[in-house]
Amino acid sequence: MKSLMVLWFLLLPGTAQSASVWDALSVGVGAQGVWLEGGDLADLRDIEATGRAAFGVTPHIALVGGLAYGFDHAYTRESVGVRLTATDVNDPTFSVGLGVSRHFRSEPGGLDEWAGEAAIGWKPLSGSEFLLTASAAYGLDSSQRQITAGLTYPVKLVRGVQ
Amino acid sequence: MRIIDVINEIITKGALAIPSLDAFLSGLAKKFPDTAGEIEEYRSELNSQTTPEGLLALGKTVFDELSHFKGLDPRQSPSNLAG
Numbered sequence: 001m002k003s004l005m006v007l008w009f010l011l012l013p014g015t016a017q018s019a020s021v022w023d024a025l026s027v028g029v030g031a032q033g034v035w036l037e038g039g040d041l042a043d044l045r046d047i048e049a050t051g052r053a054a055f056g057v058t059p060h061i062a063l064v065g066g067l068a069y070g071f072d073h074a075y076t077r078e079s080v081g082v083r084l085t086a087t088d089v090n091d092p093t094f095s096v097g098l099g100v101s102r103h104f105r106s107e108p109g110g111l112d113e114w115a116g117e118a119a120i121g122w123k124p125l126s127g128s129e130f131l132l133t134a135s136a137a138y139g140l141d142s143s144q145r146q147i148t149a150g151l152t153y154p155v156k157l158v159r160g161v162q
Numbered sequence: 163m164r165i166i167d168v169i170n171e172i173i174t175k176g177a178l179a180i181p182s183l184d185a186f187l188s189g190l191a192k193k194f195p196d197t198a199g200e201i202e203e204y205r206s207e208l209n210s211q212t213t214p215e216g217l218l219a220l221g222k223t224v225f226d227e228l229s230h231f232k233g234l235d236p237r238q239s240p241s242n243l244a245g
Contacts, residue, residue, distance in 0.1 A: 023235055028243040052245055056237020066245045079245055087236040095239035121240025133244035152243045 024056040027157055028131065032150020034070070036110050039144030044109055046070040052152060060085055064101065075107040083119065093123035101137070103146075113141040121152075129154050173221050180212050 029051050036044040052066035065080035081101025088094045097119045103111035117137040124132055134149040187205050191198040210216045 024237040026238040026242060030243075050245075052243040054238075054242030056235075056239070056242070059236035062237065062239070062242045064242055064245060083242065085236065085239045085241060087239045092236065093240065095236070095241040097239070097241040097244070101245070117245070119241040119244035121242065121244050123240055131240045131243060133240065135244040137245075148245065152240075154243065 025053070025157075026056075026154060027051075027053045028152040028154045030131075030133070030150055030152035032068075032133070032148045032152075034068070035147045037145055037147075039139060039142040041109060041142055041144050044073065046072045046075075048148075048150075050150070050152070054083075056085075059087070062097070062099075064097075064099065073107065073109070075105060075110070077103065077105040077110060079103045079111075079115075081117070083117075094121070096120050103137070103139075111137060111139045111142070111144060111146050113139050115139045115146070169221060169224050173217055173224070177212060177217060180208060184208055 029049075032048050032050055034044075034046050034048050048068040048070050050066060050068045052064070054062045054064045056062045062083050062085050063081075064083050066078065068077050069075070070077070079101040081099050083097035083099030085095055085097040098117070099119075100114060100116050102114050105112045115137040117135055119133070119135040121134075122132045123129070131152045131154065132150075133152045135147070137146040138144075139146070184205055187201050187208070191201040191205075194201075211220055
C-alpha cells in the first residue's frame with residue numbers, strides 16, 4: 001500500500017507539485033551489458049534491463065539508486081548510494097560522477113556489499129533523449145569489479161522531471 | 163527581479179564608472195609616456211562601450227553568456243543514471 005502511495009505521488013500531474021524540488025529528480029529506464037570479474041567470485045557477464053533514479057541534493061551531490069534484472073542468469077540487483085558529480089559547463093550533456101553505493105543481489109555471484117564507483121553519462125544526440133551510460137564499481141569486500149555500459153531513456157514522471 | 167533587469171542594472175551602473183576609468187587611464191598614459199600608445203587602444207575600446215550601440219552590444223554579450231546556462235540543471239546530470 002505504501003509503495004502504491006509513493007507511485008501515485010510520483011505520477012500526480014506536475015501542476016500539483018513544487019517544480020523546484022521535482023526538477024532535481026531524474027528517472028530512467030534502459031538496457032545494458034554488465035561484466036563482473038576479479039576478486040573472490042567467478043567472472044560473469046549478462047544483459048540487464050535497468051531502472052535508475054537520482055536526486056540532485058546539490059549540483060554536485062546526488063543520491064542515486066537503481067534496480068536491474070539480468071536476463072541470462074535471472075537475478076535482480078539493487079544499489080543505492082551517493083555520488084559527487086561534475087558536469088561539463090560547455091557541454092551539459094556530458095558528466096562524470098564518483099561515489100559509493102551499497103549493492104544488493106538476489107542471487108550469489110555479484111556485488112552484495114559496499115562498492116566504490118565511477119560513472120559517466122552522455123546525451124549524444126540533440127534530437128533524442130537517449131543517454132549513453134557506463135559505470136565501474138569495485139567491491140570493497142570481494143575486490144570484484146563490475147563494469148556496465150548501455151542505453152538509458154530518461155522518463156518524465158512529473159513536470160520538469162526527466 | 164528578472165535576470166534581464168539585473169543585467170540592465172549592472173550595465174547602467176557599470177557605464178557610470180567608465181568615465182572615471184577613462185580618466186585614470188589617461189593619467190597613466192601621461193605618467194608613463196612609453197605606454198601611451200597601448201593605453202590609448204584600451205581607452206578607445208573602453209569609450210566605444212559608452213555609446214548606445216556599445217552598451218547594447220555589451221548587454222547582448224552578457225545575456226548570451228548567461229543564456230548559455232539556460233536549461234542547464236546539473237542536478238540532472240546524465241551520469242547520475244548510470245550504474
